[in-house]
Amino acid sequence: MLTAVEALDETVVITDPTGIIEFVNPAFETITGYTRAEVLGQSTRILKSGQHSAAFYQALWSRISSGKVWRGRMINRKKDGTLYEEKATISPVLDEAGRIANYVAVKFDLSREIKLQNELHHAQKMEALGQMAGGITHDFNNILQIILGHVHFVEDELDPASQEFADLEKIRMAAESAAELTSRLMAFGRSQINSFEQLQLNGVVEESLGLLRRVLRENMRVDFVPGEAMAEVIADPNQLQQLILNLALNAQDAMPKGGRIEVSTGTIIAQSEEETTTNRPVRRAFLRIRDEGIGMDRVTQEHLFDSFFTTKRIGGGTGLGLATVYGIVQQHGGTIQVRSALGEGTEFEIQIPLREEELHGTHSRGR
Numbered sequence: 001m002l003t004a005v006e007a008l009d010e011t012v013v014i015t016d017p018t019g020i021i022e023f024v025n026p027a028f029e030t031i032t033g034y035t036r037a038e039v040l041g042q043s044t045r046i047l048k049s050g051q052h053s054a055a056f057y058q059a060l061w062s063r064i065s066s067g068k069v070w071r072g073r074m075i076n077r078k079k080d081g082t083l084y085e086e087k088a089t090i091s092p093v094l095d096e097a098g099r100i101a102n103y104v105a106v107k108f109d110l111s112r113e114i115k116l117q118n119e120l121h122h123a124q125k126m127e128a129l130g131q132m133a134g135g136i137t138h139d140f141n142n143i144l145q146i147i148l149g150h151v152h153f154v155e156d157e158l159d160p161a162s163q164e165f166a167d168l169e170k171i172r173m174a175a176e177s178a179a180e181l182t183s184r185l186m187a188f189g190r191s192q193i194n195s196f197e198q199l200q201l202n203g204v205v206e207e208s209l210g211l212l213r214r215v216l217r218e219n220m221r222v223d224f225v226p227g228e229a230m231a232e233v234i235a236d237p238n239q240l241q242q243l244i245l246n247l248a249l250n251a252q253d254a255m256p257k258g259g260r261i262e263v264s265t266g267t268i269i270a271q272s273e274e275e276t277t278t279n280r281p282v283r284r285a286f287l288r289i290r291d292e293g294i295g296m297d298r299v300t301q302e303h304l305f306d307s308f309f310t311t312k313r314i315g316g317g318t319g320l321g322l323a324t325v326y327g328i329v330q331q332h333g334g335t336i337q338v339r340s341a342l343g344e345g346t347e348f349e350i351q352i353p354l355r356e357e358e359l360h361g362t363h364s365r366g367r
Contacts (some may be wrong), residue, residue: 011086013108017065017100019044031109033079049083051075060090064103067092073110085110144179148172195236198355201265201285202226204237208244209263215249219258222248227266232355233285239328246325247289247348254293256348262290268351283354284334290347296340304338 005012006025011032014023021039032047039046052074063070070090075083088107095101105299151172158165202252209222216222244263251261268286305326325348329336332352340346 008106011105011109013044013105013107014096015044015103015105017103019103022102022323031078031084032076038079045293047076049075051083064090064092065100067094067100085114090318141179144175147175148179194232195238198234199236199237201233201235201240201287201352204235204240205244205263205265205287207237210239211241211244212248215245216252217258220252220255221258221260223262225262225264227264232343233332233352234355235332235352236328237258239331243320243325243328243350244287246322250322251289251291251293254291254295259292262288264288264290267354280308284351285354287350287352288347292345295336295342295344295346297342300341301338305336 008025009027011028012023012025013021013028015021021042021044024034024036024039024048028039032039034046056074060070060072062352069092071088072086073087075085086107088105090103090105092100093102093104104259147250152169155165155168155172158168169301205226209224248261248263265285265287267283269283305322326336329350329352334350334352336351337349339349
């Protein structure tokens, strides 16, 4: 029986009647980060997250101390301070005299399930917003083109040194700025025509960094760490360049006093269970962009890809940059993850499926 408990993926914790830990299985060590030696003899309060009220714990203890089984969800804290949610069943174990001798808790970590649910809800929300954006941007863009066309006609009739010409220039610049915003909305709404082709990701990155180094501030440094023998992907090079520029400019904003941006590429074996159900390994190309900036708190990260969400001052950003990045990644069948903490910088990792022939071992020359 003990061997079976040791092999379980679920966490098993056995305590005495006062809540002092007497046994934990290896899954507990894996999930919480605590070793068995660190928790034996400790109260279960070592995992307390501060996310539940005193009444929550009172109700739990009242039930199990009366000999009944408690089932529910709770948020606990790992050794490194990370919070996680788990589904638990806590059962009293009675001795021969009918007194409670131990409590046995069997707990299932819900972190992956919650992550997948959040990703699904976010994807559904972004899809709805994208459809809305795509529905209005074409008409709006047509109006802007009419404005710009008439501005050019009138400018041809005016003296470039006149006040009227200067006023029209301001109108033209404003209309072009609006057209650029419309272009972003169209990309976010997936309304632009994509031009997918077979290419090397490293080549796209090098072209993007050539442009990027001309637009970044002088106190910014960009380093490129290309992956060796980079495999090929099927992608729209213009959209990938837009993605890289958006992420790099965001990294610059996070380093007002200057700093270093590292861009790296390579291939990675997919870790998700859904992708590894096939008989062959699932590899993806990855693109990572890391900065040394101020980092982001948990709340900011939760809303990072929401359209029109921005932490910049009024007029400092549209809130569409990262929403557009998310849309581009989705169009390429990829995934995007962010790792960040306040004061510790930020890293974005984009994974894109490799060209199908690469998965079967056939190599051909790309872009």
